[in-house]
Amino acid sequence: MTINSLLQSFRFMGVNLGLDRIQALLKSLDNPHHCLPVIHVGGTNGKGSVCAYLSSTLTEAGYRVGRYTSPHLVDPTERICINNRPIPETDFERILIKIKSLSDSYENKPSLFEVMTATAWVYFAQQKVEIAVIEVGLGGRLDATNICNNPLVTIITSISREHWQILGPTLTDIAYEKGGILKPKCPAIIGQLPSEAETVIRARIKALNCPSLWVKPAIAIKENWGRYQDISYPLPLLGKVQLMNSALAIATLKVLQKKGWKIPLAAIQKGMKNTQWLGRLHWTKWRDVSILIDGAHNGAAATALRDYVDTLNKPITWVMGILSTKDHDKIFEALLRSQDNLYLVPVPDHQTANPEDLALLANKICSQLSSIKIFSDVFQALDRAVDDSEHAIILCGSLYLIGYFFKTTLAMGPVDKIE
DSSP: OOHHHHHHTTGGGOSOOOSHHHHHHHHHTTOGGGGOOEEEEESSSSHHHHHHHHHHHHHHTTOOEEEEOSOOSSOGGGGEEETTEEOOHHHHHHHHHHHHHHHTTOSSOOOHHHHHHHHHHHHHHHTTOSEEEEEOSSSSTTSTTTTOSSOSEEEEOOOOSOSHHHHOSSHHHHHHHHGGGOOTTOOEEEOOOOHHHHHHHHHHHHHHTOOEEEOOOOEEEETTEEEETTEEEEOOSOSTHHHHHHHHHHHHHHHHHHTTOOOOHHHHHHHHHTOOOTTSSEEEEETTEEEEEOOOOSHHHHHHHHHHHTTTOSOEEEEEOOBTTSOHHHHHHHHOOTTOEEEEOOOTTSOBOOHHHHHHHHHHHOTTOSEEEEOSSHHHHHHHHTTOTTSEEEEESOHHHHHHHHHHHHTTSOOOOOO
């Protein structure tokens, strides 16, 4: 069986939160997660960037670093990396075959995400990684990654309204779920949170007696450089939001230094400089025209994108596809301005919002748009967009749409690096 066919066999479970299945599966795999020091990274936005900063810097410091993130953009191997290199397909397939043979006998079969998580733990243990940077998938309390009883440090990057259908309708509900990754007496690194969410997280920190650090954004000291406390470092990822994300990473590295991990300043600066995180404020080209790509799949992420877009000082042609489960109005309110164009497309192979419905909503939210057009495919929309030299072009709305773009264009040549 191929990797894709193996993974497809677990898709029927869908989203199914809970720890019983992952615990049973890992027990049958000799509990590989018990032997790994872990940094556990939760929150709404910024998790991936923080994981990328940490894994790049710890790699530069000489450690063997596992990184588990989701979703992938092009290939599922991207989710499981050691020293920023994806798991080889042969290892991935071998572990998946073993997991499938075990789970076939289970009455309560694991979900796809639980299988991916177990694969990461097994691979990291087999490869003897020295530290694992683990990103929460959805929520926290009942997420399959939340099986580490004693992580080195936990991080909550941000909390905003997303996955409310599963996590609960209010920020208080969502914060309760995301705060579930905090553990007794384990250091907690926390970003800036809305007041309702902060109240919940502070109460949990107090109940668990966690040493906590509430991080403020780094200071921009010159172009593409930041400073957090006494450490100055390059900032290769674009956008004002990276002052916060990078500060969370640096604060975490400082905690590790106090625990005895050897992470010199030179490694921090080089590791931060070398950080790559595709698909987030990422300039690339389509038909030799520069376009900006970003997920912007919820209101807070869209606001961060708009903050960067405002520095371009140009009207925008938005090429957008959004999942049906997202806060469409919040995304449009954050992004759309008068004189912008909006080109709406479906998100292939996922639960996409209807572009016609989105067009009606967008016109209601911003009636001064220059144009609203609907296309059956993202590349048709991009072809039309590049004919207009007056507008900057931004592809956004869903990481799955970004992944589709990358997967298709990779067949034409290598993906551009972040400019």
